[in-house]
Amino acid sequence: MSLPTDPPGTTEDTNENAIELRSVEGLSQGQIVRRKFFRHRGAVVGLATLVGLMVLAYTSIGIFGSPGWWKWDPTTPLPVQNGTDPTLSLPGWLGGSGFAIGDHPFGQDEIGRDIFARTMRGTQTSINIMLLISIVAALVGIVVGALAGFYRGAADNALMRLTDLFLTFPIIVIGAVLGKLAGGSGTLYLGLALGAVSWPTLARLVRGEFLTLREREFVDAARVAGASDIRIMRKHIIPNAMGVIIVNTTLLASAAVLLEVALSYLGFGIRSPDVSLGQMISEYQSAFSTRPWLFWWPGLFIIVIALTVNFIGDGLRDAFDPRQKKIPSEREMRKALQDEKSPAGTTS
Amino acid sequence: MNDAAPLLEVEDLVKHFPVKGRGLLQRATQAVQAVDGVSFSVRRGETFSIVGESGCGKSTTARLVTRLLAPTSGTVRLDGKDISTLPERQLRPLRRDVQMIFQDPYSSLNPRHTVGKIVGAPFRLQDVEPEGGRKRAVQELLSLVGLSPEHYNRYPHEFSGGQRQRIGIARTLALKPKLIVADEPVSALDVSIQAQVVNLLEDLQDELGLTYVMIAHDLSVVRHVSDRVAVMYLGKIVEVADRDDLYEHPRHPYTAAMLSAVPVPDTRRRTERERIRLQGDVPSPIDPPPGCRFHTRCWKATEVCRTEEPPLVQIGPAPGHLAACHHPEEK
Numbered sequence: 209m210s211l212p213t214d215p216p217g218t219t220e221d222t223n224e225n226a227i228e229l230r231s232v233e234g235l236s237q238g239q240i241v242r243r244k245f246f247r248h249r250g251a252v253v254g255l256a257t258l259v260g261l262m263v264l265a266y267t268s269i270g271i272f273g274s275p276g277w278w279k280w281d282p283t284t285p286l287p288v289q290n291g292t293d294p295t296l297s298l299p300g301w302l303g304g305s306g307f308a309i310g311d312h313p314f315g316q317d318e319i320g321r322d323i324f325a326r327t328m329r330g331t332q333t334s335i336n337i338m339l340l341i342s343i344v345a346a347l348v349g350i351v352v353g354a355l356a357g358f359y360r361g362a363a364d365n366a367l368m369r370l371t372d373l374f375l376t377f378p379i380i381v382i383g384a385v386l387g388k389l390a391g392g393s394g395t396l397y398l399g400l401a402l403g404a405v406s407w408p409t410l411a412r413l414v415r416g417e418f419l420t421l422r423e424r425e426f427v428d429a430a431r432v433a434g435a436s437d438i439r440i441m442r443k444h445i446i447p448n449a450m451g452v453i454i455v456n457t458t459l460l461a462s463a464a465v466l467l468e469v470a471l472s473y474l475g476f477g478i479r480s481p482d483v484s485l486g487q488m489i490s491e492y493q494s495a496f497s498t499r500p501w502l503f504w505w506p507g508l509f510i511i512v513i514a515l516t517v518n519f520i521g522d523g524l525r526d527a528f529d530p531r532q533k534k535i536p537s538e539r540e541m542r543k544a545l546q547d548e549k550s551p552a553g554t555t556s
Numbered sequence: 557m558n559d560a561a562p563l564l565e566v567e568d569l570v571k572h573f574p575v576k577g578r579g580l581l582q583r584a585t586q587a588v589q590a591v592d593g594v595s596f597s598v599r600r601g602e603t604f605s606i607v608g609e610s611g612c613g614k615s616t617t618a619r620l621v622t623r624l625l626a627p628t629s630g631t632v633r634l635d636g637k638d639i640s641t642l643p644e645r646q647l648r649p650l651r652r653d654v655q656m657i658f659q660d661p662y663s664s665l666n667p668r669h670t671v672g673k674i675v676g677a678p679f680r681l682q683d684v685e686p687e688g689g690r691k692r693a694v695q696e697l698l699s700l701v702g703l704s705p706e707h708y709n710r711y712p713h714e715f716s717g718g719q720r721q722r723i724g725i726a727r728t729l730a731l732k733p734k735l736i737v738a739d740e741p742v743s744a745l746d747v748s749i750q751a752q753v754v755n756l757l758e759d760l761q762d763e764l765g766l767t768y769v770m771i772a773h774d775l776s777v778v779r780h781v782s783d784r785v786a787v788m789y790l791g792k793i794v795e796v797a798d799r800d801d802l803y804e805h806p807r808h809p810y811t812a813a814m815l816s817a818v819p820v821p822d823t824r825r826r827t828e829r830e831r832i833r834l835q836g837d838v839p840s841p842i843d844p845p846p847g848c849r850f851h852t853r854c855w856k857a858t859e860v861c862r863t864e865e866p867p868l869v870q871i872g873p874a875p876g877h878l879a880a881c882h883h884p885e886e887k
Contacts, residue, residue, distance in 0.1 A: 236711055237668055425664035428624055433678040434651040447668040
């Protein structure tokens with residue numbers, strides 16, 4: 209390959225490719241994606257933050273009726289301490305008076321309920337709804353998109369016109385109607401109902417992927433060997449469309465958080481005595497000037513959730529994009545050159 | 557089974573693709589006549605090539621023979637059994653007898669599967685348990701096509717084009733098929749690799765007694781591998797003959813023109829040779845010309861060519877040399 213007559217640019221290119229090839233040797237596509245994802249700083253920080261937040265929210269006040277480690281629960285009014293102000297104080301180097309949590313770190317509302325417990329419960333609800341919406345929307349979207357893209361013809365026409373119909377409805381209005389019907393009956397139904405209207409964009413993308421992939425020759429090869437339609441979709445097309453599916457489901461999830469917040473704020477989503485972040489903001493909006501922490505905290509958590517999910521989606525998109533190539537550093541280039549010179553270091 | 561009987565008989569095969577009309581209902585008013593009445597038969601152990609320029613229907617023919625497409629009409633008989641109208645479910649057990657090598661080795665291997673999984677897929681799909689287990693069978697296949705058995709756990713993206721095509725060939729051999737349809741097996745490869753793959757296919761044929769239907773457009777490759785050659789033009793076979801007979805005494809003007817276009821790597825011979833230049837383009841397969849389909853570009857065309865379609869008949873002294881022409885070449 210590296211003839212002495214090669215112009216310098218070519219050898220450099222070969223080296224870059226050699227490093228690239230060596231770094232993916234023996235790895236499956238999944239492993240390559242994982243490796244790229246964990247090199248994406250924003251995504252890793254986002255993932256760690258989100259996981260930390262979920263652990264905090266689920267353990268502090270417990271789930272499914274099981275008790276958590278936090279001493280108050282979200283709904284019981286308590287005697288007011290410290291004039292309902294947050295008792296959390298920052299460490300000295302941040303301008304506070306030494307780090308302390310106190311009894312009510314996030315403060316209390318006017319009837320004495322603990323805001324930390326309420327924020328944690330709200331975070332739980334919001335994350336649950338986010339997961340529900342994205343799972344339901346992903347399932348419906350994949351099935352609709354797969355059938356439309358794989359069978360084309362009449363099935364495609366029918367399913368895509370249905371998708372168009374769903375797309376023309378403003379989702380917040382549908383959500384409001386469905387939320388009005390389902391919101392009172394709890395998180396589960398609201399999540400399912402919102403998931404059932406959030407799938408159209410994903411269905412379109414999946415259809416597009418299927419349309420391209422079904423023409424690839426490995427699909428024909430599977431068919432010639434005797435594979436059924438279902439098997440071709442499951443084993444050959446969906447794994448290759450997974451990148452698009454995962455990335456868009458993640459982006460859908462961050463939109464789902466905001467949708468739930470918006471609906472609950474408007475009073476169509478989660479209602480009292482259930483707690484969600486949007487519902488907290490709505491409930492406490494009149495206290496804006498007197499007790500701003502009542503919605504600083506839920507607002508902060510909404511931002512953190514939406515931001516981390518977006519960062520994760522961003523990292524996934526980069527990881528699944530084959531055109532994203534790591535440019536080797538000077539050191540790696542020198543090392544590759546040395547390897548080439550000493551035959552013992554080269555692998556065939 | 558009678559060894560003298562042809563392995564594959566194709567009779568009057570027709571495939572029309574409807575073209576959607578404009579308007580709300582998108583009614584199909586026209587059809588692309590991709591394959592329009594093709595008949596040929598392939599004997600056991602021979603290599604039968606179909607050549608022609610792009611769009612002449614040769615790949616469609618390959619897909620009809622492997623039943624990746626359902627024919628509009630006509631029959632495809634494999635070992636005397638008509639497979640052209642069988643539903644997919646009944647077709648599945650017969651699939652092991654006909655396998656296919658694909659054109660593009662970058663698209664014909666699923667990038668998410670390991671080589672072992674790709675080559676072993678036919679075993680799983682047909683529920684075959686080879687002697688000594690599937691893994692060993694796959695590794696034997698890999699060494700048969702000149703790859704290392706250690707490549708079992710590697711992924712397609714780690715291989716070059718020629719190696720990938722070998723993986724594809726190993727996959728087609730898994731079920732010991734009677735017939736292999738190769739759709740331009742080497743045209744996506746570098747010339748130096750083409751020779752390796754072509755020779756591999758020939759060696760495998762000698763070793764395993766395979767029958768090939770080879771689709772190609774490279775006439776020198778075809779000359780190297782084939783026993784018999786069919787020439788297609790606009791969805792019809794215009795000439796079928798034994799290889800040497802076809803290359804030395806082409807009877808159909810289209811074949812003659814095509815052969816004269818093969819580059820000759822010798823300047824002296826090049827100037828001596830007469831180059832036939834065809835005028836105009838290939839007519840649209842949506843509305844093929846009446847009579848002989850080649851008459852719009854043929855320098856010998858007369859009135860009869862415009863009105864009457866020439867049948868594919870025996871021409872010249874060589875047995876089995878068929879051509880569809882009113883004014884065949886005499887050489």
